[in-house]
Amino acid sequence: MQNSQIHAANSAPLAHEEHPSYLRHHFNSTEQQADAAGFAMWLFLLTEVMFFGGLFTAYLVYRNWYYPAFVSGSHQLNVVWGTTNTAVLILSSFTMAMGVWCAQTRRRRGLVLCLALTFFLGLVFLGIKTVEYREKIEKHHVPGFHYSLQSFLDPQSDPEVYKEYHDKALVPDMARHTELYFSLYFLMTGMHALHMIIGIGILGFMILRARAGAYTAGHETFVVNFGLYWHFIDIIWIYLFALLYLISRH
Amino acid sequence: MSGQNKHAHTIVGPRVYVAILFALLLGTALTVWASYVDLGFWNPIIALAIATGKAMLVVLFFMHVWYSTKLTKLTVVAGVFTFMILISMTLTDYISRAWGSW
Numbered sequence: 001m002q003n004s005q006i007h008a009a010n011s012a013p014l015a016h017e018e019h020p021s022y023l024r025h026h027f028n029s030t031e032q033q034a035d036a037a038g039f040a041m042w043l044f045l046l047t048e049v050m051f052f053g054g055l056f057t058a059y060l061v062y063r064n065w066y067y068p069a070f071v072s073g074s075h076q077l078n079v080v081w082g083t084t085n086t087a088v089l090i091l092s093s094f095t096m097a098m099g100v101w102c103a104q105t106r107r108r109r110g111l112v113l114c115l116a117l118t119f120f121l122g123l124v125f126l127g128i129k130t131v132e133y134r135e136k137i138e139k140h141h142v143p144g145f146h147y148s149l150q151s152f153l154d155p156q157s158d159p160e161v162y163k164e165y166h167d168k169a170l171v172p173d174m175a176r177h178t179e180l181y182f183s184l185y186f187l188m189t190g191m192h193a194l195h196m197i198i199g200i201g202i203l204g205f206m207i208l209r210a211r212a213g214a215y216t217a218g219h220e221t222f223v224v225n226f227g228l229y230w231h232f233i234d235i236i237w238i239y240l241f242a243l244l245y246l247i248s249r250h
Numbered sequence: 251m252s253g254q255n256k257h258a259h260t261i262v263g264p265r266v267y268v269a270i271l272f273a274l275l276l277g278t279a280l281t282v283w284a285s286y287v288d289l290g291f292w293n294p295i296i297a298l299a300i301a302t303g304k305a306m307l308v309v310l311f312f313m314h315v316w317y318s319t320k321l322t323k324l325t326v327v328a329g330v331f332t333f334m335i336l337i338s339m340t341l342t343d344y345i346s347r348a349w350g351s352w
Contacts, residue, residue: 035319042322046329053333057340064344079282086278094271097262097312104261231312235305242301246285247294 022219034221041225045232052236055191059184059243066177068170072152073181074248075165076141078132082245085128086237092121093234100227103210103220111210111223118230119203122196129193136182143183149175165249188240195233202226260317270311277304 020030027033063070099114139158140148151158152175155167170178206226209215215223281300289296310316315326 035321038318039321039325042325042329046325046332049329049333050336053336057337060337061340061344079285083278083282087275090271090274090278093274093308093312094267097267097270098264101262101264101267228313231308234312235308238301238304238308239298242281242297246281246297249285250288250290250293 020218030218034224037221037225038228041228045228048232052188052191055184055188056239056243059188062177062180062184066174066180069152069174069177070181071248072155072167072170072175073178073185074244075161075167076136076139076151077185077245078135079245079249081128081132082241085125086241088121088125088128089234089237092118092125093231095121096227096230100220100224103215103223106216106218108210108213108216111216112207115203115207115210119200119207122200122203126193126196126200129189136186141178141182142186143179147179147182149178152178185244188244192233192236192240195236199226199230199233202229260314262311262314262317266311270307273307274304277307 023030023033027036095114095117099111099118102108102110102114136142139151140146141151149172151161152167152170153172155162155169161167169175203226206215206223210223277300281297284296284300285293287293309326315323
């Protein structure tokens with residue numbers, strides 16, 4: 001066939017009965033439609049990379065400037081909770097990936113199960129985060145008027161952390177900068193948690209639609225692209241876990 | 251025109267996902283273990299290297315980039331590259347400001 005003929009055949013809009021109902025008229029084929037949506041999703045994720053990238057850069061710069069304050073601040077975090085949450089989120093990424101597979105292979109019940117598990121694991125993550133935030137609130141480690149320097153000026157007054165790390169007392173000027181560590185901690189984990197909350201909301205919507213069979217009849221683009229978003233959140237947490245919890249232990 | 255729509259979308263199966271899941275959990279265990287060992291200067295570098303390895307597994311397999319079009323691969327690389335510019339330019343400035351006054 002001549003090239004021009006192929007071109008003409010591809011550009012001619014198909015009549016309604018000739019294409020699946022989910023194919024928009026400005027696309028030549030469902031593959032092209034899926035590719036365009038996937039590309040757009042990746043462009044959105046790039047803006048997210050730069051958004052979180054700014055926070056990561058700020059964290060690296062301030063950590064180098066106020067290193068002792070950032071180390072003492074980091075010692076306030078609980079590695080067991082952090083590790084558990086990392087495992088929970090990785091597991092939720094796995095169930096999400098399995099959900100995409102179920103949609104692609106048209107397994108409706110499998111898809112609903114996978115989405116529900118992802119939804120549940122997302123809530124577990126937020127629950128554990130709440131336990132961690134509550135401890136910071138109780139110790140007055142939330143930046144603001146009620147911020148307390150006590151754990152850093154007098155480490156022995158905080159026996160649980162002291163027995164593990166034996167931190168030396170910080171001079172008042174350096175201790176003040178632990179507030180900066182916690183500002184970045186709450187900003188970064190808070191923005192991450194906000195992304196989780198939005199994701200869980202969309203998951204709820206998807207579970208209802210999946211039960212009705214919306215994604216298991218050949219049009220799984222929404223599930224695939226939501227999967228990209230969910231895995232992206234997982235990647236952000238992988239770095240947050242390393243930077244906030246792990247690298248300052250010595 | 252017809253060429254760009256030809257590639258079939260590869261469906262990644264459960265076997266790959268299970269393997270990646272275990273690799274990620276292993277990486278998590280490894281990085282937590284490494285953080286308990288005093289390696290001085292190397293602690294943050296190892297933690298970030300393991301995190302990057304885990305992130306790459308997620309991007310390549312959970313996010314299907316390994317199986318995807320060149321356009322998607324280029325998009326991902328462009329994102330990482332731009333982020334590296336942000337980090338390296340900023341840190342170059344801050345590291346060199348007090349140059350010689352240590």
